[in-house]
Amino acid sequence: xxxxxxxxxxxxxxxxxxxxxxxxxxxxxxxxxxxxxxxxxxxxxxxxxxxxxxxxxxxxxxxxxxxxxxxxxxxxxxxxxxxxxxxxxxxxxxxxxxxxxxxxxxxxxxxxxxxxxxxxxxxxxxxxxxxxxxxxxxxxxxxxxxxxxxxxxxxxxxxxxxxxxxxxxxxxxxxxxxxxxxxxxxxxxxxxxxxxxxxxxxxxxxxxxxxxxxxxxxxxxxxxxxxxxxxxxxxxxxxxxxxxxxxxxxxxxxxxxxxxxxxxxxxxxxxxxxxxxxxxxxxxxxxxxxxxxxxxxxxxxxxxxxxxxxxxxxxxxxxxxxxxxxxxxxxxxxxxxxxxxxxxxxxxxxxxxxxxxxxxxxxxxxxxxxxxxxxxxxxxxxxxxxxxxxxxxxxxxxxxxxxxxxxxxxxxxxxxxxxxxxxxxxxxxxxxxxxxxxxxxxxxxxxxx
Amino acid sequence: xxxxxxxxxxxxxxxxxxxxxxxxxxxxxxxxxxxxxxxxxxxxxxxxxxxxxxxxxxxxxxxxxxxxxxxxxxxxxxxxxxxxxxxxxxxxxxxxxxxxxxxxxxxxxxxxxxxxxxxxxxxxxxxxxxxxxxxxxxxxxxxxxxxxxxxxxxxxxxxxxxxxxxxxxxxxxxxxxxxxxxxxxxxxxxxxxxxxxxxxxxxxxxxxxxxxxxxxxxxxxxxxxxxxxxxxxxxxxxxxxxxxxxxxxxxxxxxxxxxxxxxxxxxxxxxxxxxxxxxxxxxxxxxxxxxxxxxxxxxxxxxxxxxxxxxxxxxxxxxxxxxxxxxxxxxxxxxxxxxxxxxxxxxxxxxxxxxxxxxxxxxxxxxxxxxxxxxxxxxxxxxxxxxxxxxxxxxxxxxxxxxxxxxxxxxxxxxxxxxxxxxxxxxxxxxxxxxxxxxxxxxxxxxxx
Numbered sequence: 001x002x003x004x005x006x007x008x009x010x011x012x013x014x015x016x017x018x019x020x021x022x023x024x025x026x027x028x029x030x031x032x033x034x035x036x037x038x039x040x041x042x043x044x045x046x047x048x049x050x051x052x053x054x055x056x057x058x059x060x061x062x063x064x065x066x067x068x069x070x071x072x073x074x075x076x077x078x079x080x081x082x083x084x085x086x087x088x089x090x091x092x093x094x095x096x097x098x099x100x101x102x103x104x105x106x107x108x109x110x111x112x113x114x115x116x117x118x119x120x121x122x123x124x125x126x127x128x129x130x131x132x133x134x135x136x137x138x139x140x141x142x143x144x145x146x147x148x149x150x151x152x153x154x155x156x157x158x159x160x161x162x163x164x165x166x167x168x169x170x171x172x173x174x175x176x177x178x179x180x181x182x183x184x185x186x187x188x189x190x191x192x193x194x195x196x197x198x199x200x201x202x203x204x205x206x207x208x209x210x211x212x213x214x215x216x217x218x219x220x221x222x223x224x225x226x227x228x229x230x231x232x233x234x235x236x237x238x239x240x241x242x243x244x245x246x247x248x249x250x251x252x253x254x255x256x257x258x259x260x261x262x263x264x265x266x267x268x269x270x271x272x273x274x275x276x277x278x279x280x281x282x283x284x285x286x287x288x289x290x291x292x293x294x295x296x297x298x299x300x301x302x303x304x305x306x307x308x309x310x311x312x313x314x315x316x317x318x319x320x321x322x323x324x325x326x327x328x329x330x331x332x333x334x335x336x337x338x339x340x341x342x343x344x345x346x347x348x349x350x351x352x353x354x355x356x357x358x359x360x361x362x363x364x365x366x367x368x369x370x371x372x373x374x375x376x377x378x379x380x381x382x383x384x385x386x387x388x389x390x391x392x393x394x395x396x397x398x399x400x401x402x403x404x405x406x407x408x409x410x411x412x413x414x415x416x417x418x419x420x421x422x423x424x425x426x427x428x429x430x431x432x433x434x435x436x437x438x439x440x441x442x443x444x445x446x447x448x449x
Numbered sequence: 450x451x452x453x454x455x456x457x458x459x460x461x462x463x464x465x466x467x468x469x470x471x472x473x474x475x476x477x478x479x480x481x482x483x484x485x486x487x488x489x490x491x492x493x494x495x496x497x498x499x500x501x502x503x504x505x506x507x508x509x510x511x512x513x514x515x516x517x518x519x520x521x522x523x524x525x526x527x528x529x530x531x532x533x534x535x536x537x538x539x540x541x542x543x544x545x546x547x548x549x550x551x552x553x554x555x556x557x558x559x560x561x562x563x564x565x566x567x568x569x570x571x572x573x574x575x576x577x578x579x580x581x582x583x584x585x586x587x588x589x590x591x592x593x594x595x596x597x598x599x600x601x602x603x604x605x606x607x608x609x610x611x612x613x614x615x616x617x618x619x620x621x622x623x624x625x626x627x628x629x630x631x632x633x634x635x636x637x638x639x640x641x642x643x644x645x646x647x648x649x650x651x652x653x654x655x656x657x658x659x660x661x662x663x664x665x666x667x668x669x670x671x672x673x674x675x676x677x678x679x680x681x682x683x684x685x686x687x688x689x690x691x692x693x694x695x696x697x698x699x700x701x702x703x704x705x706x707x708x709x710x711x712x713x714x715x716x717x718x719x720x721x722x723x724x725x726x727x728x729x730x731x732x733x734x735x736x737x738x739x740x741x742x743x744x745x746x747x748x749x750x751x752x753x754x755x756x757x758x759x760x761x762x763x764x765x766x767x768x769x770x771x772x773x774x775x776x777x778x779x780x781x782x783x784x785x786x787x788x789x790x791x792x793x794x795x796x797x798x799x800x801x802x803x804x805x806x807x808x809x810x811x812x813x814x815x816x817x818x819x820x821x822x823x824x825x826x827x828x829x830x831x832x833x834x835x836x837x838x839x840x841x842x843x844x845x846x847x848x849x850x851x852x853x854x855x856x857x858x859x860x861x862x863x864x865x866x867x868x869x870x871x872x873x874x875x876x877x878x879x880x881x882x883x884x885x886x887x888x889x890x891x892x893x894x895x896x897x898x
Contacts, residue, residue: 243675
């Protein structure tokens, strides 16, 4: 691994006190590789390395670290060093930092932040969780419509170096309303004397500060954007969201969906190892408990057929297979529908189309599985009646589980619940009840017990 | 919805034959909105609209359409019109098009493609599926190290308009080896007479043509890139991958993971509705069949305890609850681990850390669930022995299912299998067997039956 070699070279340079070479070498390392380096080097060397970085690089590296490392580092830094970080940091990262740190650290950070920036950070912190407002940064290039291309270039050259993204520039009125957008590409190919208003694109795709972050990711995906402007109720530009933050949101939302789909309540975006044993247990127990208690219903139903079991104990041996097949086949359908809803391929209106498709798929799958099972039972037990019973049960279970699995996520969405909740655990519990009811129901009819 | 209004306006303009206004209006609509418009307008109007677009816009719109629409459109276009598309299209989109179309359409497309482009497309089609080579496009800005910034600007102005991304420029030697990268931002803030070699970054993050696409997405995510250069074995630049294609891959890989985790074999990136009933059934039946047959093992084990059931029929009623709880608790663990492996938070080396964490979490969860159940059983049946039996079984099942759920995905990864396969369906089946073994095993000891 490349970072392994980097680490070794770093250690060598430090041990041999070759400070000048060390400083040069550090500048060649990508900021995103520092978290790994800091994890694998002792604290003293870490601080030494950090202090050898240029101001801009030091801030870049700081932002990449996870919150524990950030806290540790802040506690070692002087007030001047913290000031340097807060001068260079982007406002969205600053707001995230304030949210992550314990209050004593927050106090120290804010004391070392310029009053104007402190105000911006406070504004950013006011937006509700998971909205566009919490994702955006307030640094962007704003042009005026009557600038020439040449003036725009000069303006960017003067201001641009501090901006998180300079690939899109935003054209604003005097009261900061968004008029249009200029892609750097268009500036580059335009003639020097052209006016910004003649090359700007006025069909701007923008989002509102309170837009849900999942909707923001969908807009980036659909329109292939690298940044999107965020406006307030009066169409005033208040910030921009850049693609790198959007990718993080996509990953975060996916993890949340995965967790919800197996009945884990996720409380934060903490990692597996950083989440404590107690929190892990707390996140998992609620659904396990609910599902466990619901599953006793299935047991009670079985007890009602005590006589049938006493007459023909072999019936019990089919229960696990029937329950599992129903659960699995229902989960397949619900997962496809949940994913379809998440990627906007399906909408609530499609419910009947989904039902019709699932019906046909389930009949096809059901018949084949029923046949395989019937053949197996005839060979194993030479009992055609039981073979017919199990085969018919399987068809009924697969059809009903696929219809339920297909419908529940859509119904959840219609009721403004998260479709991801209607996944494997709930489907399994519902289908279990159905499975034993269908099985013993058919058994009483076919076997007359 | 905005697109609804657009659609109405379009229909009005067409009905009133206001061709000039229509043409102007079309240019203001984002290319990404055309698939929706074409889906909701009749074919005749579709062709008319398409023909009113400028060459560049027509190609942009064409690329956005799904393969059925593309095929329909090509069959209506003249050879000249196809030539126009193939002159404007990016090479990665061209290669995708050739892969999607039936052979007669492919032939017609290639006849209308320039020989040089045909050669590039053929090269792109040779890369194995899911590698960087299939994602890249061959259009990029290549600078020479001895150019001045001013010359670079002129070069970009001349060539740049046709390039998919101009935000990064690549500095190449005469034999096309990659020397460095210049971000447009750095060009914009540099002085006109500076040389490209003095502002280029030589610590280039790049990928090889055969790199797996999932690794490519991880590199984008880690380093917050908007494009990555793709080099061959001799470090010659052959193409670039842009962020919009990477987001598509992330979504595609996530869908694949979701599908695998419920035992669906995904054969293509087709959508839910476009996949036929037969293909849906085929994709779902394999795992259902395997799991169904495996589940008969659980049944056979239950039959071996026929005497115990005959003595105490109530035992059977606990089986569904125990099996479900085990399955759910194992799936929770395996899902967290699968996701951790997919996002590189966990590696194979972490297996013992994971086991230790799962052990503690499962003991905590197990004790609480056991207690709740014991209380319930004592209240419901006034039978302390059964309460103890069920409580002890639950603890054992939750501990073992969480350990298995935590370990299997990691073991799969070590064996170069996809960890996503070790999800709910397989875990459930394994835990079922364990659950009845533990339950009846403990029953014979505690109840002495």
